[in-house]
Amino acid sequence: MAHLIEEAKSGRASCRTCRKPIAKGELRFGEEFDSQFNDGGSSHRWHHLACAASALPDALKPTLDEYGGEVAERATIDQLISAGKKATKPGAFPYADRAPTGRARCMFCEAAIEKGTLRIAVERQVDTGAFVTKGAGYLHPACASEQLERDQVEAEGFILGLKANSRLESAELDQVLAEL
Template sequence: MAHIIEEAKSGRAGCRTCRKPIAKGELRFGEEAENQFAEGGETSYRWHHMACAATSKSAELRATINAHTGPSIPAELMADLERLMAEADAKKPPPFPHADKAPSGRAKCQGCGETIAKGELRVVIERDIERGMTVTKGAGYLHPKCAAAYVEEHGGTHAALTEGLHANTRGLTDQELDLLFSEV
């Protein structure tokens, strides 16, 4: 979808993130969405303040800024947006697969069925979760020693697992990473 950045034409639009009005002439981010009241695939926009979009829609805003050809974005605003997008990205969980330390002792290993103790290293993968008649995606947890066998059993490769763990794991010390990769 083609999102846009433009100056607000009036002060009537409200921000979909904070629910406050967007002042006339203020730069705003338009998230393109299908218009549910029109036929034939017509689209409309969900408007956001630029700062609100930086915190709630950082990837979409970044892509739109890179392709933006409309009114120039002031350098001071751009610096604030970059800072807000970086903070928002740091709060998001990393992509799958990654490793972390178990925050509680409630998760069970998908491979062996044993509980993963609080503070213990674990590998986090994406898995299918069946809920009645639907299947959704969610996180699945593995002991590092169970990870390679489980991934290979489900069509993945050990090389892809270790490559993903190297690229996506954040917040572990060098010693913890060494321990993780010695067990995977």
């Protein structure tokens, strides 16, 4: 499976971006994600095309280019994609997400971050032995405030960064912020 565009088969799904229902027969964008409930399988999160263009421009663009059917307001969607690409800074830190695997360890407590749980990604220096580079470091939300203190990172700016960069639902983001 992959990302896809299709006509909504029913009017029951809601858009993950704006939370409003997607009408039956309307084109929708299916964002593929690894489902923790589906035994390693994957599933789709649905978005209105216009919402996906703004929120997930990099995911929508190639899918839209491949889609063979007619797209109403295609020009508008393309404009939204360009605008959305400018607005999002891919890989900007810090951000919060759900751990896609159970392999990462928390920088602070060094325990593994369980697959599917909420985590915070920050930029850190990685010493490979041969050279120092920048990479992502991960934290349990509950460990983050102590790590910030240790690194003397100013919390207010950090929280603003999290809010701007995270692609979580607002309830999930609230959960991360509550644990900080």
